[in-house]
Amino acid sequence: MIEVSNLTKYYGGRRALGPVSFEIDKGETVGFLGLNGAGKTTALRILACDLRPTAGAVKVAGIDALAEPHEVRKRIGFLPESPPLYMEMPVAEYIDFACDLRGVHAGERKQKIGAALALTDLIGVAGQAIGTLSHGYRQRVGVAQAIVHRPALVILDEPTRGLDPRQIVEMRKLIHELKDKHTVLLSSHVLSEVSQTCDRLLVLGGGQILGTGTETELAATMEPTFAIELTVGIPTDRRDRPAAEQLTAALAELAVTLSAVPAEHDHTLTVTVTSKRDLRAAVSRAVVGAGLDLLRLDAATLGLENTFLRMVAPTTPAKDN
Numbered sequence: 001m002i003e004v005s006n007l008t009k010y011y012g013g014r015r016a017l018g019p020v021s022f023e024i025d026k027g028e029t030v031g032f033l034g035l036n037g038a039g040k041t042t043a044l045r046i047l048a049c050d051l052r053p054t055a056g057a058v059k060v061a062g063i064d065a066l067a068e069p070h071e072v073r074k075r076i077g078f079l080p081e082s083p084p085l086y087m088e089m090p091v092a093e094y095i096d097f098a099c100d101l102r103g104v105h106a107g108e109r110k111q112k113i114g115a116a117l118a119l120t121d122l123i124g125v126a127g128q129a130i131g132t133l134s135h136g137y138r139q140r141v142g143v144a145q146a147i148v149h150r151p152a153l154v155i156l157d158e159p160t161r162g163l164d165p166r167q168i169v170e171m172r173k174l175i176h177e178l179k180d181k182h183t184v185l186l187s188s189h190v191l192s193e194v195s196q197t198c199d200r201l202l203v204l205g206g207g208q209i210l211g212t213g214t215e216t217e218l219a220a221t222m223e224p225t226f227a228i229e230l231t232v233g234i235p236t237d238r239r240d241r242p243a244a245e246q247l248t249a250a251l252a253e254l255a256v257t258l259s260a261v262p263a264e265h266d267h268t269l270t271v272t273v274t275s276k277r278d279l280r281a282a283v284s285r286a287v288v289g290a291g292l293d294l295l296r297l298d299a300a301t302l303g304l305e306n307t308f309l310r311m312v313a314p315t316t317p318a319k320d321n
Contacts, residue, residue, distance in 0.1 A: 001026040001153065001183050002047065007056035009042050017042045017207045019056060026152070030181045032187040032200035035312055038204040040187040041081060041157055048078040048155050049183065061152060074103065077151040078181075081158045083142030087131030091122055094130060095144050102149035116148040119177060121170075136167035143174060147182070154178055156186040160193055172197055195304045205312045219307045225279045227300035231270040233293035243269040250290035254282055272300055 008018030017039040020250055024030050032040045045051035047058060049069040059063040065072045086094060095113050104112055117123045120140040125133060130141055139159060146154055160168045160174070168190065175197045178184050188194050194201065195215055203210045203218065211218050234243045245270060248258065256279060259272040273283060280297060285295045 001028070001061060003057075004047075005057045007043070007046060007058060008054050009046065009051070010054045015207055017046075020204075020207075020209050022202060022209060022212060024183065024185070025287075026183055027179075029175070029184040029186070029197060029199045031194035031201045032185065032186075032204060033191070033194060033308055034204035035196065039207040040204055042207075043204065044078075044155050044157050044185060044187060045080075047153075048076055048080075049073050050078065050080070060305070070278045075152045075230070077146030077149065077154045077160060079139075079142045079146045079154075079156045081161065083138065084146070085130050085138060085141060088129055090127050090129055091141055091144075092117065092126040094141065095148055095219070096131070098145035098148050104149050108313040109174075112148055113264075119147065120144040120174060134167075134172065135162050139163065139167075140174070141169065143178075147178065150181075152183060154182045154184045156184065158187055158189065160188055160190050161251065168193060191304045191308060191319070201304075203306050203308065203311050207232055210311045215304050217279065218304075225276065225310075228273045228275075228280055228283055229270065229296075229298050229300040230273065230283065230287070230294065231268055231296040232287055233295050234269075235291065235293060239267060240289055243267065246290065246292060247271065247287070248293060250286050254279055256288060268295065270296075270297040 003023050005021050006019040009016045020039075020043070020174075032043065034040045035286055042051065043112070046053050047060070047065070049065055049072050052066065055182070060072045061075055063071050086097075089097065092113060096109065099109050099113065099135060117126055120143050122137070122144055123142055125137060130138060133141070143156070143159070146156075155174070160171050163171060170194055174184065175184065179197075186194070186198070200212065200214055201218060202212045213221075232243065232247055234246065238246065251273065254275070256273045256275045259274075280299065284294060284297055307319075
């Protein structure tokens with residue numbers, strides 16, 4: 001579906017992306033991950049024919065995106081980070097306007113507009129001006145304009161940005177529905193959303209690809225890390241010092257890393273401790289030996305966030321434009 005070879009973008013003398021090469025198969029849902037300035041938006045804009053690269057090649061459905069961008073745009077739906085919405089226009093009128101831009105034939109419009117409004121749950125607000133809608137509904141309008149012409153490829157740049165938790169759940173459901181009929185590329189800072197909606201992840205850092213694969217495959221490329229979640233209590237006679245300070249001192253001789261330490265609650269503290277090998281027994285002995293109460297100690301599961309942060313840690317971001 002998508003073939004990218006040695007794609008590079010410079011802004012003046014500053015490299016924002018590349019060279020990067022990757023392929024995406026028809027029907028895949030691929031998440032682009034990276035810190036701010038990693039190159040995600042630059043890459044997606046190039047794939048959407050919204051920005052020309054400095055060098056490299058891009059093919060979408062076998063068509064050269066640099067030589068025939070108009071042909072490629074017919075096959076792409078693009079939701080940029082800031083959707084190009086006209087606030088005074090009613091929703092249905094705006095989607096009809098999107099049909100003009102996409103070259104949708106008059107005889108197909110009514111059916112395609114209705115289908116797009118139904119999929120994005122906008123039928124009930126079709127006659128309302130876009131400016132009267134909540135941010136979540138405006139994002140839905142942005143998705144509707146991207147899919148009304150039934151493109152083979154849908155590109156969503158930060159589709160959940162600014163949404164509240166309920167709206168994020170609704171957008172996740174919508175993306176799952178898009179997966180049934182489209183190849184989908186999306187970027188997001190909400191790692192849990194990417195993990196739950198994407199078949200494969202592509203991690204960018206400093207304009208380079210740091211890794212690609214499923215969450216499990218990416219974790220397997222990293223040095224093994226063991227995690228322990230423990231809860232400690234502070235005995236009455238030792239409450240003259242903060243719990244975090246005492247726990248840190250107790251584990252000082254072990255090669256472990258403590259997660260961000262939350263505030264103490266009822267003289268107890270729960271933290272996650274990571275290390276390069278299984279140190280559950282050593283941690284247990286150290287906590288008890290320091291006179292603290294060990295209330296709970298469990299092996300913990302490290303998710304996508306941990307893998308992502310470890311992958312991007314050595315990189316210096318190139319700035320997105």
